[in-house]
Amino acid sequence: MRAGAVLVLAVMVGLAAPTRAGNDGYKVIVNPKNPITAIDRDFLRNAFLKKVSEWSDGLTIRPIDLSAQFPARARFTREVLRKSANQLRSYWNQQIFSGKGVPPPEAGSTADLVTYVLDHPGAVGYLPSDADPGRAKVVEVQ
Amino acid sequence: MGTLGRALAVVLVLSPIASADPDDGGAALPPVQIHGFASEGGFVSTDNDYIGASSRGTLEFFEAAINFQSDVTDKLHVGFQLYGRDVGVYQDLPPRLDWAYLDYRFRDWLGLRAGIIKMPYGLYNEYADIDASRLEILLPQAVYPLADRSALLAQTGFALYGHRPLGCAGELDYQAWLGTLDIPANALEVSGATLDSSDAKYVTGAQLFWHPPVDGLKIGVTYLRTSIDFQLMLDAANVQALIMAGLEPPTYDGSVTISQRPDSVYIGSAEYTRGDWLFAAEYARWETHQESNLPPAVLPPFDRDSERFYAMAQRRLTPWLAVGGYYAAYTIDVDDREGRNRTMFPRPYDAYQRDGAASVRFDVNDHWLWKVEAHLFDGAADLDPTRNASPTQWWGLFLFKTTVVF
Numbered sequence: 390m391r392a393g394a395v396l397v398l399a400v401m402v403g404l405a406a407p408t409r410a411g412n413d414g415y416k417v418i419v420n421p422k423n424p425i426t427a428i429d430r431d432f433l434r435n436a437f438l439k440k441v442s443e444w445s446d447g448l449t450i451r452p453i454d455l456s457a458q459f460p461a462r463a464r465f466t467r468e469v470l471r472k473s474a475n476q477l478r479s480y481w482n483q484q485i486f487s488g489k490g491v492p493p494p495e496a497g498s499t500a501d502l503v504t505y506v507l508d509h510p511g512a513v514g515y516l517p518s519d520a521d522p523g524r525a526k527v528v529e530v531q
Numbered sequence: 532m533g534t535l536g537r538a539l540a541v542v543l544v545l546s547p548i549a550s551a552d553p554d555d556g557g558a559a560l561p562p563v564q565i566h567g568f569a570s571e572g573g574f575v576s577t578d579n580d581y582i583g584a585s586s587r588g589t590l591e592f593f594e595a596a597i598n599f600q601s602d603v604t605d606k607l608h609v610g611f612q613l614y615g616r617d618v619g620v621y622q623d624l625p626p627r628l629d630w631a632y633l634d635y636r637f638r639d640w641l642g643l644r645a646g647i648i649k650m651p652y653g654l655y656n657e658y659a660d661i662d663a664s665r666l667e668i669l670l671p672q673a674v675y676p677l678a679d680r681s682a683l684l685a686q687t688g689f690a691l692y693g694h695r696p697l698g699c700a701g702e703l704d705y706q707a708w709l710g711t712l713d714i715p716a717n718a719l720e721v722s723g724a725t726l727d728s729s730d731a732k733y734v735t736g737a738q739l740f741w742h743p744p745v746d747g748l749k750i751g752v753t754y755l756r757t758s759i760d761f762q763l764m765l766d767a768a769n770v771q772a773l774i775m776a777g778l779e780p781p782t783y784d785g786s787v788t789i790s791q792r793p794d795s796v797y798i799g800s801a802e803y804t805r806g807d808w809l810f811a812a813e814y815a816r817w818e819t820h821q822e823s824n825l826p827p828a829v830l831p832p833f834d835r836d837s838e839r840f841y842a843m844a845q846r847r848l849t850p851w852l853a854v855g856g857y858y859a860a861y862t863i864d865v866d867d868r869e870g871r872n873r874t875m876f877p878r879p880y881d882a883y884q885r886d887g888a889a890s891v892r893f894d895v896n897d898h899w900l901w902k903v904e905a906h907l908f909d910g911a912a913d914l915d916p917t918r919n920a921s922p923t924q925w926w927g928l929f930l931f932k933t934t935v936v937f
Binding site: 403431435440441442443449471474475476478479480482483485486487488489490491494 | 560564566568582598600602606608610611612630632634636638639649657658660661663664677694696702704746747804807829847849894897936
């Protein structure tokens with residue numbers, strides 16, 4: 390009985406992962422030194438899946454994710470990466486345990502994400518559509 | 532210093548170069564990434580012993596791995612993984628070095644890996660031991676047999692790989708490799724003899740996956756070729772029998788060399804994901820030419836062409852529940868599908884094994900999952916004859932498993 394109670398509690402904890410309320414729209418940002426003004430959706434997908442690693446000028450791409458608590462992440466994953474959260478987790482498990490790579494870092498706040506993008510010339514990330522990008526450059530997804 | 536020691540030294544010595552930037556606002560990856568998983572489960576069959584002592588039920592269904600990876604520079608990635616298992620008759624304890632390699636990506640269309648590298652074969656061979664990345668407990672055994680995992684999962688050598696966009700025609704992923712196989716002594720099931728050693732002369736192959744401009748679809752082919760010599764020592768009873776029959780001289784010591792030159796494997800693969808659905812199908816042929824130094828009357832040379840395929844469908848019903856199933860078939864000799872050769876197949880159903888499977892996966896959270904699975908088999912081609920003297924044709928297998936991954 391105790392084991393059953395522990396299992397039920399664990400299930401409840403597991404299924405009750407907190408997410409932030411708010412709109413799930415997103416905007417893609419890059420470092421202001423990056424000359425691009427728009428980014429191809431397939432290229433953006435491959436950058437976040439680490440299938441491509443360089444911008445057209447040879448600079449290393451440094452994707453950065455928002456943590457799962459942001460609704461914008463689920464929408465970005467669905468619309469740009471064309472995967473569900475489970476499919477994305479499986480994809481990264483395959484990459485991790487075959488030694489091919491690890492997922493992009495995750496920012497726990499929009500401020501952390503903007504700081505990362507400003508510190509890395511090759512960075513690309515996304516913010517909730519109502520978040521302040523600061524000095525980062527917002528680019529159109531085509 | 533052993534192989535493991537060298538791998539650890541490479542990762543730990545090189546990783547400080549990739550130190551985290553203190554101004555990253557807490558978003559950077561640590562210099563060395565550590566990931567792992569552990570699984571435990573059990574299985575029971577209605578008849579026959581499959582994988583282990585399944586007919587009486589067993590909890591020998593443990594797997595665990597831990598890996599260390601680091602991006603030394605923007606283009607150089609290093610890492611290694613330790614893997615151990617106690618899965619019925621298949622044992623990797625103490626844990627073995629599963630993969631360990633340097634990965635240098637010159638361009639997106641050309642990268643080089645060197646070391647112990649997971650070997651591409653079809654859709655899932657590189658990920659065959661990653662329980663958390665799939666729905667099923669057992670991948671279709673016709674195409675991904677557990678018995679060959681230790682031999683086929685990785686090669687020691689070099690691999691070239693790349694990714695190439697094709698504009699409106701989609702994208703290509705490709706790999707080519709050359710190396711040798713490290714086959715553990717316990718990787719093969721041998722009856723009437725003891726495997727002393729194996730010597731894989733080479734393994735080479737290539738894989739091409741095309742992602743056409745249809746969301747979620749990928750189509751690919753893999754070709755793999757190897758040449759292996761097995762050194763065995765016959766049991767005393769068999770040595771005596773050969774001498775008594777006049778097939779070997781009285782001084783015969785029982786040593787046998789069996790050469791498989793070559794083993795050629797071809798596989799065609801297709802996977803389609805749409806929303807919560809996943810469909811996959813693969814068709815493979817394994818061609819073997821085998822010779823030995825025993826008299827042809829004892830072990831004649833032969834050519835064998837086996838056929839393996841499966842079709843699979845899965846659906847994720849909720850973020851925490853997924854279901855699916857597959858039908859798989861393995862035919863030992865494609866020229867004798869019904870087992871008419873009584874010398875080779877004592878019973879017709881020894882010539883094939885057909886497998887209908889249904890699976891349920893329950894994700895407790897992102898790091899913990901449970902699975903249950905049921906199989907209905909027709910045939911005995913994949914059963915070890917030393918453990919199944921009189922196998923039954925129709926039999927069931929039930930498995931459960933829980934995995935923690937981080």
